[in-house]
Amino acid sequence: MRIPGYWRNTQFFYRLAGWKCVHCGAFHHYKPVVCKRCGSREFAQAELPSSGKLITYTIVRSPPRGFELFAPYAIGLIELEDGTRILSQLTDFKENELKDEIKVEAVFRRVRINGDQGIIEYGYKFRPALRRS
């Protein structure tokens, strides 16, 4: 079962919340023992910005197991407002909207459905911002 791994990461999956190194600013999904960038041991809770711009994307038409129902779907590289780059599924777009560094915003969606009996895994995806201009 993947439940403990999913549950430990819900803060990040649900609202991009994690831990920022007090010394160098590196963002970690979970609270590490030492900063992976500078070795510091001091961290503060932080949330990444929920909007940014789309840098590039690819459409997945032959999905891995468990994602068949969602195909075709898009994976985008997004630059958040603070400069952090993040990979995310894109949702609720018309394909002709995915261009010109379109403004995107995080939404809360179903990411994986484990059959009829397993848990529903939720998490962030990005969609074209409602206020795009």
Add this chain to the structure above:
Amino acid sequence: MVKLGGVAVHGYGGYIPRYRIKAEEIGRVWGQDKSGSPVVEKAVAGIDEDAATMAVEAARMALRRAMIDPKKISAIYVGSESKPYAVKPTGTIVAEAIGASPTKLAADLEFACKAGSEAIAIIAGLIRSGQIEYGLAIGADTAQGRPGDALEYTAASGAAAFILGRLDDRAIAEIEAWSAYATDTPDFWRRPSDKYPMHAARFTGEPAYFRHILGAVQSLLEDDGYALNEIDYFVFHQPNVKFPLVVAKYLKVDQEKLSPGLIANLVGNTYSACSLLGLVNVLDQAQPGQRILLASYGSGAGSDAFLIRILDGIFERRDLAPRLAELIEDKIYIDYSMYLKFREEIIMR
């Protein structure tokens, strides 16, 4: 009628998914001419959306407007008849997603289309008793209509969320009074193993919708209640366009007081979110001092009626999140085969 005084709306949010299907397109498949249908199109949840995800989106907008620390929200009631889990509360998912976790109370409510307004009544009581400081009441549904059934043309998806707390000078609106009316009336139901609801066709009108809505509303207007000219907007549950119009006519309410809260023609019947989204649309445009009468209806059957007075806080809060009209206008049309995929009607092997 119960004077509630002291309970206020601090944040509100309405969410409508981006996808729409026209009644005409559904009619094309079933050989029905729906070109003149009053419900022109309905909102359809995307393939990765459910009542929990839409509840979160509406709650996030409510939180942006409330400008409070989400950790102060200690009760989250989600009313829905399409909750993603039969057992496991939706409210705890919402709490984690908006940063309110750990919260205290988070049960799911079901009362057909009035579960969301009943959540407001419960939260208001918890606030008045001093048990909680802030509470979040949500109505969210991905409503299902059996393929080919009359409900398929209107059963839609959406969510509305309200953060309530004690009345202070920052509040958006005060909930002044509440009344409710419920009886055992089998007009619409769904057994546990069935995916689609059953309904008693014409029986849903007179003894069900009209009797209960009027039962709740008249108690607000009578016994030491309010006069029609003290109320600026009327929002009724809108399973279609006709029913709220008939109630308004019976009560002698002008069309101008009804239309700002009537959106079923553009989004369909969003069940637990239905009358609440009408309220959101009114909050998006009302002025301080104005009064709104909200009356929900849930089959089975019952109605909650509230009187809500807009306060000065509306000015600085309203634009902290998108208005409902923006979500109504931002749409992607889908055809019936895409609709079947989104509703998970295509069997994957």
